[in-house]
């Protein structure tokens with residue numbers, strides 16, 4: 001090889017290495033950008049999901065820490081009272097019993113009970129022996145359900161309810 005040939009050859013090798021490096025860099029950079037944008041998209045999706053799950057509490061309702069239990073018209077749950085409420089109305093889906101600190105006729109918004117009542121609005125029309133405010137300030141609220149099976153399945157739920165003031 002002549003000196004010129006050696007020089008050209010070396011230049012080509014240098015160029016090839018440099019080009020390879022540049023290509024490699026771009027590939028990495030592009031991969032990184034697409035990964036970053038994919039992550040960005042993920043985050044956005046999570047945000048919109050969270051927004052969908054977000055409860056729109058109607059205006060005028062204030063939050064109360066509560067523990068929900070359930071009752072029905074049966075003798076175990078309602079003794080001799082059956083379907084008669086403390087407000088002289090009849091039990092139905094949407095009726096709840098609360099401690100006396102919440103007056104009869106009040107409205108509660110209970111997002112956790114959406115599957116029982118689509119609009120989550122409940123009428124305070126009943127009272128009960130086990131329905132009270134616990135020492136930590138939690139309101140025990142009894143939710144009326146059609147069958148004792150559902151009452152048993154319901155168990156106890158800690159949640160936030162909203163009282164219309």
Ligand SMILES: [Zn+2]
Pocket residue numbers: 071072073074075076077078147148151
């Ligand atoms: Zn019952």
